[in-house]
Amino acid sequence: MQEIDTEIKDLIAKVIEKEPDEIDPNARFAEDLGVDSMMALEILAAIEKKYKITIPEEKLMQFTTLNETVKIAKEFLDKKDA
Amino acid sequence: MLEKKVAIVTGGTRGIGREIVLMLAREGADVAFTYLKSGQEAEKLVNEVKGLGRRCLGVAVDVRDFEKAKEFIEKVKNELDGLDILINNAGITKDKAIMLTAKEDWRDVIDTNLGGVYNMTRNAIITFLKQKSGNIVNMTSISGIIGMARQTNYAASKAGVIGFTKSLAREVSAYNIRVNAVAPGFIDTDMTAGLVEKYKGEIEKSIPLGRLGTVTDVAQAVRFLLSDSADFITGQVIIVDGGLSLQL
Numbered sequence: 117m118q119e120i121d122t123e124i125k126d127l128i129a130k131v132i133e134k135e136p137d138e139i140d141p142n143a144r145f146a147e148d149l150g151v152d153s154m155m156a157l158e159i160l161a162a163i164e165k166k167y168k169i170t171i172p173e174e175k176l177m178q179f180t181t182l183n184e185t186v187k188i189a190k191e192f193l194d195k196k197d198a
Numbered sequence: 199m200l201e202k203k204v205a206i207v208t209g210g211t212r213g214i215g216r217e218i219v220l221m222l223a224r225e226g227a228d229v230a231f232t233y234l235k236s237g238q239e240a241e242k243l244v245n246e247v248k249g250l251g252r253r254c255l256g257v258a259v260d261v262r263d264f265e266k267a268k269e270f271i272e273k274v275k276n277e278l279d280g281l282d283i284l285i286n287n288a289g290i291t292k293d294k295a296i297m298l299t300a301k302e303d304w305r306d307v308i309d310t311n312l313g314g315v316y317n318m319t320r321n322a323i324i325t326f327l328k329q330k331s332g333n334i335v336n337m338t339s340i341s342g343i344i345g346m347a348r349q350t351n352y353a354a355s356k357a358g359v360i361g362f363t364k365s366l367a368r369e370v371s372a373y374n375i376r377v378n379a380v381a382p383g384f385i386d387t388d389m390t391a392g393l394v395e396k397y398k399g400e401i402e403k404s405i406p407l408g409r410l411g412t413v414t415d416v417a418q419a420v421r422f423l424l425s426d427s428a429d430f431i432t433g434q435v436i437i438v439d440g441g442l443s444l445q446l
Contacts, residue, residue, distance in 0.1 A: 154327070154372075154373075157324065157327055157328065160328075161327075161328040164328070173324045
């Protein structure tokens with residue numbers, strides 16, 4: 117697991133008030149972890165703040181699992197570095 | 199009071215909206231406003247606001263258009279560096295007896311007065327949620343509270359705005375976003391000019407405070423809702439009607 121994966125996992129854990137170990141990378145946010153749309157937005161906002169990136173709100177619907185979230189964050193981090 | 203804040207006012211070039219734009223600028227906010235047709239008035243107002251030392255954007259936006267509302271909000275955030283206040287003011291009337299109210303008369307009024315509130319708010323709310331602060335004031339009307347003959351479309355739209363205001367206030371309260379509404383009665387503006395000319399004496403007699411309202415009366419209520427003095431107030435409708443609705 118890369119550093120960014122762990123960082124985002126910690127960040128999500130904080131927003132949804134769970135222990136990082138409780139979050140399986142492929143667990144579905146809504147169905148398995150009880151993440152609602154407002155929590156998803158908080159996750160997005162926390163990622164934007166931490167990495168100083170802007171993720172369009174349309175991407176919010178794709179925040180479905182930890183793995184998907186990391187993928188999107190990386191995509192926009194790469195764009196920032198490019 | 200509002201230094202370093204960025205505010206949007208829809209329907210900003212005339213009447214109540216114009217006065218709110220100027221009030222915000224006097225209070226120190228940078229202001230962006232929309233207008234539909236009044237390009238010349240818009241230019242004049244932009245200069246007036248700039249003369250007060252504030253930044254100002256006036257953009258032609260039909261609030262019925264969701265995508266245009268979205269583009270406008272992005273432009274404001276980019277050019278004025280943020281967004282803190284949304285005043286949903288744009289509104290139209292097409293007063294007719296119900297039997298003469300055409301489908302277009304119904305749709306135009308509902309889509310502008312109620313749909314416009316959705317279009318702007320939906321596109322601004324994520325910014326407010328993310329920053330965990332925001333202040334929304336929606337202009338409704340006593341027509342939406344007590345009803346007015348020949349205004350089924352307008353009254354329905356304005357009653358809708360009240361339901362919208364209360365529901366949204368509940369939904370976003372945890373994010374430090376307040377949502378309130380102001381309900382003017384008879385205010386001396388272009389919108390009421392025809393009516394007022396015809397029935398001025400009667401209207402004034404029916405208002406307990408004995409006069410028509412001014413745009414300043416309404417802007418002051420908005421100013422209060424945006425101030426720290428209203429920090430514990432959300433989901434409310436402030437009626438600014440000189441007591442008119444008391445009698446009914």
